[in-house]
Amino acid sequence: MKLIIAIVKPFKLDEVVEALTGVGVQGLTVTEAKGFGRQKGHTEVYRGAEYSTSFVPKVRIETVVDDAVAPKAVEAISAAAKTDAIGDGKIFTIDVSSALRIRTGETDDTAL
């Protein structure tokens, strides 16, 4: 199994989830994140005090999938999240040694 971590622009979340379900992914977990990279953040001014934040809002999607599904999932995320503008994000793939569904006790591939 593979853990796929995708960092994408927040307004693309719904499309990415749709794309993932399209390739058979049945579960995922999302957290809100701040990204640092080539895309620059904003400058805010409060009564003359200027703050340039180098962070931009992102969502972090993680999903564990079958080895077979992994490339398709990466593909799907990539297609859905792309706007061709800087800051579109990254997708990382990591090996997972085991998985467990708490409710049923099923493990590994059947647990996803």
Place this chain on the structure above:
Amino acid sequence: MKLIIAIVKPFKLDEVVEALTGVGVQGLTVTEAKGFGRQKGHTEVYRGAEYSTSFVPKVRIETVVDDAVAPKAVEAISAAAKTDAIGDGKIFTIDVSSALRIRTGETDDTAL
């Protein structure tokens, strides 16, 4: 060492932490997350605009443990988080190549 990632229902957090300390886990990190899976989200209506969100609130617990502790930790989380209702969550285990405690510079198993 193993990184254990558990996605569980928010109101189970305290019990899971208790269970983990019970098997000797001394540290962990928690983030708030939104889960997508078999458990369905809610429908909200605002002045006629209906939004069915497919996400449900979850907490994401991650803890790095000794290889030896890993199965016990998974077991403990699983027992504590179980309600036998859909959406109880998942536990993933991943290999960790190294760990470091910032304060002391201790590494790997002694750093946990």
Place this chain on the structure above:
Amino acid sequence: MKLIIAIVKPFKLDEVVEALTGVGVQGLTVTEAKGFGRQKGHTEVYRGAEYSTSFVPKVRIETVVDDAVAPKAVEAISAAAKTDAIGDGKIFTIDVSSALRIRTGETDDTAL
């Protein structure tokens, strides 16, 4: 490539990011987290109801870097985040099997 996960004190975030860019890291992702460990949380009292939370606010920084950069990155984080007080945090390193920059389709080392 390596995924480095660092859990540090929130007010150290800016210094850590600076240190990482210093060793050539070009991107990272930050999430807000609550940590459980040796450092104790606070006690809050609301009309006589006492809540001792065992959690302390932390930020969770994750960055995927070249194998070569990884030790330097860990070093940089560690130096920047250290206050020698309990709760300074942890750094974990995990193997990453692939990476992709969504905007360009570049993969692995060139995607970071």
Place this chain on the structure above:
Amino acid sequence: MMDKIKYFAAAGLATLAASPAFALEAPAPTAPAMAAAEAATTIAKGDTAFMIIATVLVMLMIVPGLALFYGGLARTKNMASVLTQVLGVACLAMIIWVTYGYSMAFGDTGNAFIADFGKVFLKGVTADSGAATFSDGVEIPEYIFIAFQMTFAAITAGLVVGGTMERAKFSTMMVFTAIWLTIVYFPIAHMVWATGGLIFDWGALDFAGGTVVHINAGVSALVGCLILGKRIGYPKEPMPPHSLTMTLIGTGLLWVGWFGFNGGSELEADGVASLAVLNTFVATASGVLFWMLGEKVTGHKGSLLGGCSGAIAGLVAVTPAAGNSGPFGAILIGAAAALVCFWFVTMLKPKLGLDDTADVFGIHGIGGIVGSLGTAFTMMPAIGGPGDADYNAIAQLIIQAKAVGVAIVWAAVGAAIAWFIAKLVTGGRVSEEKERDGLDLSEHGERAYNY
């Protein structure tokens, strides 16, 4: 109308039943010949201006005031539910008030417990109708008297919400409110404020509603939280207030509005109303400081929630005393209420295992009792009170105690009936899963916050 019994009490209790210049029972249109539209000439403009604004201020206490005070104490997932319940029951109370509530409480005839139904649908009231004040020959428009009293009924209904919030169904609260107003609030309002009313005739001192509003709401909420049961997880699971900021805003708006509540109870813009306002300032300030002092002395940190709680305790306690006390009596009664409520809420309540979510009984009930009994003392000229030289505090204390006793018993029995029926009809509390998900989503299909 509000009892200004203080003057009569001072003049000797024997003359009480006969003398009160309480003309509201027969507010004859004061200038029936004037068919023209302008208000009759005996209506005092200054007083009318004052009473209109006083009424508006009481509205400020309900929404957003009380709604925010309670809402801030709830968990995020129940915020919209709390706000909706306060808004909903207050609106229902307003409609019921003009339909038959005003008539039941202040109708033209009546016995010791209730007036009549002669003014249902405000029959016979016009823009020219006047309502007597406590001064001979001074009237205010009856419509504003109706509106002012209406806000009292509405806020009292709203106060009860705090005892059962985070688990009671919206429908339960609505059914409860309708029954409870009818069998508890209107009778007690009549008993305390109308000539011929049981407690009014005893000569009890209650300037602005310590018994009718606070003891009544506190006891009724307590009964509710006993009948509906504790929230899931209470007291094991932490349930800290989701926004003390909202609770502070609510506290501030309650304080601000309370000047209308207490000052307006004089019905005239005069020196007594001014005194009531000054007392409402200092009793509250005293409540804030003494609650925080109580925290400090018992080894805790002085807290914002403590300060807010003390403010409400002071406000509640000064309500019966507002025009029946000098400023230093008010400071004392505010301090006493804050300390007693602090003790009840932080020390006794946990032992009793009560889950009175927003401490309606602990602050309004207990504070109301301290205030009602304490008013017997604040009247004393020795501490700057407006009582006569021969004022007898002990005799008055007995009257006050009787009034408190009647209010407690009537509220307890009546509220039990109302809760019981409401539970039967609507189910009472939401299912376990719905409670866990939060009442915002399960009862109202929305979230208070979508950040």
Place this chain on the structure above:
Amino acid sequence: MMDKIKYFAAAGLATLAASPAFALEAPAPTAPAMAAAEAATTIAKGDTAFMIIATVLVMLMIVPGLALFYGGLARTKNMASVLTQVLGVACLAMIIWVTYGYSMAFGDTGNAFIADFGKVFLKGVTADSGAATFSDGVEIPEYIFIAFQMTFAAITAGLVVGGTMERAKFSTMMVFTAIWLTIVYFPIAHMVWATGGLIFDWGALDFAGGTVVHINAGVSALVGCLILGKRIGYPKEPMPPHSLTMTLIGTGLLWVGWFGFNGGSELEADGVASLAVLNTFVATASGVLFWMLGEKVTGHKGSLLGGCSGAIAGLVAVTPAAGNSGPFGAILIGAAAALVCFWFVTMLKPKLGLDDTADVFGIHGIGGIVGSLGTAFTMMPAIGGPGDADYNAIAQLIIQAKAVGVAIVWAAVGAAIAWFIAKLVTGGRVSEEKERDGLDLSEHGERAYNY
């Protein structure tokens, strides 16, 4: 001044043009000999106190009231933008009002559509100038009449913001406001409220501004949202209100302030003002309950946003009726407005594909129409209204319909011109990227929240 046409209408419409005691056109300093500083003796203190506070209450409606009501409905990323737009246009309206707006609407001479420019920069007005009320010989200081009317102009400008928020530029709103006040608001205010004004002379009933304020703002906002277009992602992307808590606070403050708006429109602290206040309570309560009932009956959950929306619908509808209705007429008109607005906003609007962000047209426009037409009926003595025995509701309905028609057409045409020019000069809406990032950062360089 506010038309108290009700009395004249009852006395026969023929006498209308001649009789209104509308002396504002020539508010001669009432005691020109008194060079001393104190106000002239014919100024009624009670009324002045009332009008000052009524004016303050309308300010409470704008900031923070309306700003929070709208802001809560926006998404987090546009919160500061909404707040700034409401604040900014209201401030601009105030400056314009004292510069030439008051003169255009209430100057000494004038025709059916506009007064004159004789009072630009408030020329000739001093602390001794009086403004007539509806009672002979009773005056209030002209300064407070100016201030009271100023707040009406300011809130109407603020209301329009709700239709185009989350995409319109700040500069667009400012330019629009300046033009729109001049060609739409001032003329309509003159037509409806000034002696000699077109609609005033027809004898239309509009106690506190159903046409001038609500229909006007609703239609102008609708035109704006058509001209500027929908928000990106609407209606596909979810755009739930970011904080119903803020919307509830706004609702409460609007309600509280509305007592000044409606009550103050009587200009005197009397029985009619008291009635207007009572009606403003019960119509709103009715609106809250009936909107939630509407949700229930159509298979949804009663919601907080529904309750708040119903409150505003009730408030809007009772505005023209406030002193022209009995309390039960007010309950009916509140219920009717809530149900019609509910239907429009939740059922018709989605089909029309309108992106009127805060439903300014759906609630203020539609509610204003229901209220203005409904006032013809609430006057009827049969349902407790203040009309005479020979009051003819159908004749009045025709007058009301004509007034509504003129307001709609004038507002639509004038607003279209104003939006068009504003768009030309400033660009109209922000770029796609800026809209996506949120107007807080892109227009104002700040975030509403930094948790």
Place this chain on the structure above:
Amino acid sequence: MMDKIKYFAAAGLATLAASPAFALEAPAPTAPAMAAAEAATTIAKGDTAFMIIATVLVMLMIVPGLALFYGGLARTKNMASVLTQVLGVACLAMIIWVTYGYSMAFGDTGNAFIADFGKVFLKGVTADSGAATFSDGVEIPEYIFIAFQMTFAAITAGLVVGGTMERAKFSTMMVFTAIWLTIVYFPIAHMVWATGGLIFDWGALDFAGGTVVHINAGVSALVGCLILGKRIGYPKEPMPPHSLTMTLIGTGLLWVGWFGFNGGSELEADGVASLAVLNTFVATASGVLFWMLGEKVTGHKGSLLGGCSGAIAGLVAVTPAAGNSGPFGAILIGAAAALVCFWFVTMLKPKLGLDDTADVFGIHGIGGIVGSLGTAFTMMPAIGGPGDADYNAIAQLIIQAKAVGVAIVWAAVGAAIAWFIAKLVTGGRVSEEKERDGLDLSEHGERAYNY
């Protein structure tokens, strides 16, 4: 009482010391024979109604108004701390005021710097006591005069919190407040507002407290932030306001309440009060627009925080001018204050390295100075001011400058003493770790938000 020196100044400064109708020094119970409870007949009901509500409005400025304005500017972790400090010092000020503050400022006898201690514990004041207004024979109840003035002391104490928040201990603020009121506020209030007071006798124009309240608070806060030192991380670390929404709510409530502050300073509901209200509208609107214009012109985006800051600058500046200016003088003074404060806060302050957290000096201090000096000009009939034809603006400017100078020096020296003692007794600021964790947890053991 408030000086209405304008009239006397116009009539020739020579007659000043003798003529002011300032009878408060000897508010003889106006109807000592009337033992009955009703207020004496010379008490004007309309004025009393007005003053009661004006007093209530000033309370609205403090909590929730000022508390939210400051709280919004703080970081999340210090929110409860800021709210508690404003609440706590205001409550303490109220108790001290009725204990000896009123007597020190407005007692019956006294010299140029202080009255006496004859009215400690409000000795001798009853519901029948009257306080003179500026019109012969018109009185208001002394209790409401006491309450109105009390709110001024309370808000001034609250204002100081803004300079040292996010680091000063709660106990430090409480000790500071007690000392500072005694040696700074009460004397300055006496000097400016009481007959025989130093600055009063000079004939300085200060309608509602530009010197006593704003310059005083601004300077005292500045001294505090210099004595306690900067916040950790300032100015390197970003410290953006945690909620501009709260700051906007606070701004709105401050504005709304300020009508009571400025209007009520007339003590009567008359044309001058109406003028003060109108000026309080337009000066503020002008402040909002000109601050945002200042941002624009200097290459930034017009911001919400800018608008809010401009509103406060305008309000502060119009405070001494409220009844001493025509509406266009008010617009000018609002614009001037906004631009000067904008320059100070955004350009000069960063160079000075001051950490005046909420810019109390930058806005209240600087704005108060601009307003106090500017009032010499707004009086000029040439720009619509109420001065006589022979009014000499330059002569007046010198008087104003002297008054400002005395206020600055007295406040600076007195505040330094008070801060020094408070620091000695309580430690002054929290430890580094506690500051880092936030004062909410470390000082009060609670969090403002638990989402």
